[in-house]
Amino acid sequence: LGEFWMLLGGNAWVSIGLIGMAVMPGFWSLISMTIVGGLGGGTQHPLASSMVSRAYESSGRSSAVGTVNFAGDLGKMLAPASAAGLLLFGTWRTALWVVGALGLLFMAAGIPLKSKLDLGKPLQQVSSSITEQSGSESKLSGFIVLTVIGILDNAVRNGALILFPFILIERGMTEGQITLMLFLLFTGGAAGKYVCGWLDERVGTIPLIWLTKGMTAALLISTLVAPSISLWPLALILGVGLNGTSSVLYATVAKFIPAQRRARYYGYFYTTNEIGTVGAPLAYGLIADQMGLRTSILIMGVVTSLILPASLALSKHLKEESKTLDSF
Numbered sequence: 001l002g003e004f005w006m007l008l009g010g011n012a013w014v015s016i017g018l019i020g021m022a023v024m025p026g027f028w029s030l031i032s033m034t035i036v037g038g039l040g041g042g043t044q045h046p047l048a049s050s051m052v053s054r055a056y057e058s059s060g061r062s063s064a065v066g067t068v069n070f071a072g073d074l075g076k077m078l079a080p081a082s083a084a085g086l087l088l089f090g091t092w093r094t095a096l097w098v099v100g101a102l103g104l105l106f107m108a109a110g111i112p113l114k115s116k117l118d119l120g121k122p123l124q125q126v127s128s129s130i131t132e133q134s135g136s137e138s139k140l141s142g143f144i145v146l147t148v149i150g151i152l153d154n155a156v157r158n159g160a161l162i163l164f165p166f167i168l169i170e171r172g173m174t175e176g177q178i179t180l181m182l183f184l185l186f187t188g189g190a191a192g193k194y195v196c197g198w199l200d201e202r203v204g205t206i207p208l209i210w211l212t213k214g215m216t217a218a219l220l221i222s223t224l225v226a227p228s229i230s231l232w233p234l235a236l237i238l239g240v241g242l243n244g245t246s247s248v249l250y251a252t253v254a255k256f257i258p259a260q261r262r263a264r265y266y267g268y269f270y271t272t273n274e275i276g277t278v279g280a281p282l283a284y285g286l287i288a289d290q291m292g293l294r295t296s297i298l299i300m301g302v303v304t305s306l307i308l309p310a311s312l313a314l315s316k317h318l319k320e321e322s323k324t325l326d327s328f
Contacts, residue, residue, distance in 0.1 A: 003263055004114050007047045008107045013040025015103030022096035046266035053254035053262060059201075061254060066197010066247035073190035073243070142317025143256045143265065147272050149310050150249050153213070154276030156304040157242045159284040160220060161185075163300070164235075166293055167223050171231065181235050188239025196244035200251055205318060208248050209311040216241035217304040224294055245307075255318065 017037015024030040048068055056064040086095035164185065168178045192212070200208055219238045226234060250269075257265040288296035 003047045003051050006043050007051070008110055010040040010043025010047070012104055012107045013037065013043075015100045015107065016040075018096045018100030018103065022093040022100065042270075045270045047263055049250050049253070049270075050263040050266045053251065054259050057254075057259065062200035062247065062251040063198045065251040066194050066200070069197065069247045069250065070190055070194035073186070073193060077186060077190065139256045139317075142314065143253070143269075145310065145314045145317060146249060146252055146256065147269055149209070149307055149314065150269060150273045151276040152303065152307050152310065153245050153249060154273045155280035156213075156216060156220075156276075156300060156307075157246075158277050159280035159300050160216075160238075160242055162281040163284055163288060163293065163296060164223070164238075166288070167297065168231070170293060171228055173228070181231065184232065184235040185239040185242075188236040189243030190239075192240030192242070192244030193247045195240070197247035197251065200248045205248055205252055206311050206315045209245055209314075210308055212241045212245045212248075213304055213307040213311075216245075217301045220297055220304065221301045224297055252314075252318075 014037055017033060017040060020033045020037060021030055024033050049065060052064050052068050053061055083095050083099065086098055165178055165182065168181055173181065196208060196212060203211075216238065219234055219241060222234060223231065223238075250266075253266055253269050254262060284296050284300055287299060
């Protein structure tokens with residue numbers, strides 16, 4: 001089928017799922033339709049990353065991936081506000097109907113773009129010598145190390161998003177202040193995805209991982225002791241550290257995986273990263289309940305710092321990959 005049609009089909013699937021949710025009569029049927037509809041959403045991240053990475057194969061890949069990553073965060077910020085606006089004119093069922101229908105129209109409008117973009121078409125097989133080299137043990141080892149870093153990165157990001165509001169509550173902030181603080185955190189996160197994608201091509205992958213994750217570990221622990229007034233700029237900068245690394249990691253996948261296999265391995269990467277997405281909130285929440293919020297945050301800071309030595313292991317594979325490319 002090619003990535004383009006899979007991408008449009010997945011988003012159309014989600015849109016149909018939203019319409020289906022709007023007409024479900026009961027709780028369990030609604031839950032079932034939510035699960036079924038959500039399956040289509042799994043296509044977007046790996047396929048979009050693969051398509052963009054191939055479109056910018058020679059240069060500008062990190063900036064392009066960072067821009068797509070940033071655009072996704074804009075959608076996450078605009079969607080709740082748009083849905084809330086729809087609720088002013090109808091019920092939640094009406095809102096789901098409208099969003100689903102607009103999604104289908106948007107996907108239909110994207111069909112003519114395929115010929116202009118020339119992206120997402122099925123790839124031809126390359127020669128056996130290149131294929132064998134692309135599947136070398138060094139590249140696979142580098143991808144595995146990158147995947148471990150991705151799991152840890154997702155773990156700290158989602159763990160922090162869960163516990164950060166509780167830190168603010170403990171510091172005596174009101175609901176309005178906490179809402180504004182979270183807005184700053186998300187704004188910093190969106191900006192971090194764009195900026196770090198741009199910086200990756202100028203600073204380098206390993207220094208940027210150290211900068212963002214070292215900053216994240218330090219700021220997480222600082223939230224426990226910093227003066228309340230300093231938490232406002234801290235939240236913005238923390239968002240950059242939490243989310244910025246992801247753009248660097250997504251672009252780095254393409255350094256290890258050849259174009260004809262990239263969609264599959266992006267799928268592996270995003271799927272395994274969900275281990276951190278699902279596991280971290282449960283683990284850190286349990287630690288907070290049993291040992292206290294401060295202990296949980298301290299442990300989170302220590303776990304975040306583990307990304308730093310892991311990135312040094314990645315550095316060796318990046319150097320080997322650079323030598324391989326220079327030999328062509």
